[in-house]
Amino acid sequence: MSRILIVEDEVSIADLEKDYLELAGFEVEIETDGEKGLARALEGDIDLLILDLMLPSLSGFEICRQVREKKDIPIILISAKKDDIDKIRGLGLGADDYMTKPFSPSEMVARVKAHLARYERLVSSSAPVGDIIEIRGLKIDKTARRVWVNGTEKPFTTKEFDLLTFLAQNPDHVFTKDELFREIWDMESIGDIATVTVHIKKIREKIEENTSKPQYIETIWGVGYRFRR
Numbered sequence: 001m002s003r004i005l006i007v008e009d010e011v012s013i014a015d016l017e018k019d020y021l022e023l024a025g026f027e028v029e030i031e032t033d034g035e036k037g038l039a040r041a042l043e044g045d046i047d048l049l050i051l052d053l054m055l056p057s058l059s060g061f062e063i064c065r066q067v068r069e070k071k072d073i074p075i076i077l078i079s080a081k082k083d084d085i086d087k088i089r090g091l092g093l094g095a096d097d098y099m100t101k102p103f104s105p106s107e108m109v110a111r112v113k114a115h116l117a118r119y120e121r122l123v124s125s126s127a128p129v130g131d132i133i134e135i136r137g138l139k140i141d142k143t144a145r146r147v148w149v150n151g152t153e154k155p156f157t158t159k160e161f162d163l164l165t166f167l168a169q170n171p172d173h174v175f176t177k178d179e180l181f182r183e184i185w186d187m188e189s190i191g192d193i194a195t196v197t198v199h200i201k202k203i204r205e206k207i208e209e210n211t212s213k214p215q216y217i218e219t220i221w222g223v224g225y226r227f228r229r
């Protein structure tokens with residue numbers, strides 16, 4: 001059973017979220033303080049984090065950043081202000097999703113399920129391949145989430161890494177932009193398939209010697225992308 005940590009100082013909201021998640025079969029814990037929430041999130045047994053942004057003692061932004069540095073679990077940010085969405089995107093915190101208060105608790109439960117299922121898929125699809133993928137000069141360490149090109153490490157955002165890893169794990173398979181968007185972003189509230197194009201471009205700039213003649217991620221015109229083995 002998956003264990004979910006809610007870090008939220010508004011007790012009535014935290015209790016409501018907890019009730020809905022427990023009805024859906026999850027184990028749920030609540031922390032109302034930022035520092036305590038961070039400490040609990042970093043312990044080994046939390047499978048997903050629901051994180052309010054405005055908290056006593058430590059902000060949700062900072063908690064998200066620190067958890068993402070150390071752990072690969074889904075993080076859903078909760079904000080009271082629509083304006084925060086731009087900030088969340090701009091900071092590149094590595095959150096998986098965000099919701100603005102007030103939100104429907106059943107919508108939240110649906111997103112929690114989707115994110116847990118997606119992480120499960122990423123983990124299980126990686127099992128037979130091992131933790132390191134090496135294709136020509138490209139090396140991907142899935143456990144450490146690091147990428148090297150001809151021996152030089154390149155910085156990757158969470159989504160760029162997920163997308164590259166997914167493609168590299170499924171070589172010679174043509175994926176449409178829709179399929180890739182659903183696989184990597186699925187329930188995220190903002191974005192569309194143009195996001196896939198943007199991320200492919202950024203990945204190519206990091207891994208390809210000549211982005212107009214890609215050696216790794218080929219464009220299949222009118223269809224999508226294929227990773228060359």
Ligand code: CA
Nearest residue numbers: 009052054055
């Ligand atoms: Ca708050």
